[in-house]
Amino acid sequence: MQQNRMEGNRIELVEMEGAPQLHGLIFRHWRGEDDFASMASVANSSWEADLVDLHLAAKDLKRDFERPVNFDPSKDVVIAEIDGRIIGYCRITWRRKLNDLIAYWPFAVLLPEYRGRGIRSSFLQYSEARARELSKAHPMHVRKLLETWAASAPNSWKSLLERKGFAPSWYVLEMVRDGLDSLSEFALPYGIEVRPVRPQDVRKIWDAAKEALRDENSFFEENWDDLAFEKLSSDPLFTPELWQIAWDGDEVVGGVHNIIDRAENEGLGRKWGHTEQIFVRRQWRNRGIARALITRSLKVIRDNGMDAATLDVDAENPSRALQLYESLGYRMCRQFTFYRKGL
Numbered sequence: 653m654q655q656n657r658m659e660g661n662r663i664e665l666v667e668m669e670g671a672p673q674l675h676g677l678i679f680r681h682w683r684g685e686d687d688f689a690s691m692a693s694v695a696n697s698s699w700e701a702d703l704v705d706l707h708l709a710a711k712d713l714k715r716d717f718e719r720p721v722n723f724d725p726s727k728d729v730v731i732a733e734i735d736g737r738i739i740g741y742c743r744i745t746w747r748r749k750l751n752d753l754i755a756y757w758p759f760a761v762l763l764p765e766y767r768g769r770g771i772r773s774s775f776l777q778y779s780e781a782r783a784r785e786l787s788k789a790h791p792m793h794v795r796k797l798l799e800t801w802a803a804s805a806p807n808s809w810k811s812l813l814e815r816k817g818f819a820p821s822w823y824v825l826e827m828v829r830d831g832l833d834s835l836s837e838f839a840l841p842y843g844i845e846v847r848p849v850r851p852q853d854v855r856k857i858w859d860a861a862k863e864a865l866r867d868e869n870s871f872f873e874e875n876w877d878d879l880a881f882e883k884l885s886s887d888p889l890f891t892p893e894l895w896q897i898a899w900d901g902d903e904v905v906g907g908v909h910n911i912i913d914r915a916e917n918e919g920l921g922r923k924w925g926h927t928e929q930i931f932v933r934r935q936w937r938n939r940g941i942a943r944a945l946i947t948r949s950l951k952v953i954r955d956n957g958m959d960a961a962t963l964d965v966d967a968e969n970p971s972r973a974l975q976l977y978e979s980l981g982y983r984m985c986r987q988f989t990f991y992r993k994g995l
Contacts, residue, residue, distance in 0.1 A: 666680060667679070672770045679730055681727070695708045698764070704803055746790075755872075758779035762775070780798065783798060799991065801990045803988055804823065820990070826984070827965060841940065843900060906930075908927050923958045946980055
């Protein structure tokens with residue numbers, strides 16, 4: 653990777669190995685906040701083409717870049733543009749997982765009309781080389797690998813990953829529960845109650861969820877450290893008034909962190925809520941608590957004007973969560989494959 657700084661224009665060009673020779677095509681590092689709107693638009697178009705049902709806004713990128721977690725915006729982001737128009741970008745981050753494992757996450761989006769020319773392949777090659785550089789600063793004894801994901805149905809990103817030696821490792825199902833007008837009720841066990849979340853409760857709920865979710869494939873230490881907790885209250889999706897949290901006296905038993913992302917709904921033309929971070933602590937499991945909390949959550953989402961609820965679940969979740977969700981009327985609408993490759 654060779655870099656050419658243009659100090660006068662504050663542009664840092666990046667020479668990308670394997671990149672195509674297209675008229676007007678340059679690669680550069682992130683310049684600042686002015687890039688965010690175009691980056692978000694490119695990501696949304698790229699995801700749609702790759703069968704990913706997500707929506708990104710400039711404000712989301714701004715919040716992410718202002719307090720970056722395990723990535724350096726000046727080095728770990730490369731933008732492709734043609735004649736001044738952003739057409740794609742890549743980013744590499746890393747996360748600590750359980751069992752002394754560090755996963756480096758390559759992410760690359762590209763407008764559909766520029767695919768098939770090697771641009772996204774060069775993004776992936778840059779990200780892998782950058783991951784190897786980053787790994788030198790991490791402990792020698794830990795296991796290190798590349799990890800990323802794609803929709804399981806045929807698409808450009810999935811095909812590229814497989815051509816570049818990434819192998820399927822685990823699968824996540826996106827499930828949706830519609831028909832919220834007809835919901836059953838399930839009582840909580842005797843002595844267990846749901847109470848409104850007070851500000852002083854949030855840290856205790858956070859710690860309980862962290863404990864309960866540690867065994868999941870999606871668990872990252874950085875998602876649950878003190879910095880992540882500090883950022884929680886400033887997140888526009890932080891809506892504890894929607895959460896359903898079960899208590900046994902002063903002990904947090906379990907919960908569902910319900911979210912309604914109205915900006916995402918507007919961008920995707922739908923009215924969905926998210927039943928996320930569903931957890932029950934080990935000593936209270938197998939007592940119907942999750943079932944009761946989820947049905948309460950579905951009512952909260954319905955009463956806030958939504959017509960469906962969604963969640964993601966590991967296809968091999970050890971607590972048999974998939975069977976529970978199916979029994980509550982959730983159906984699979986999309987599957988995602990998580991890929992790994994050795995460094």
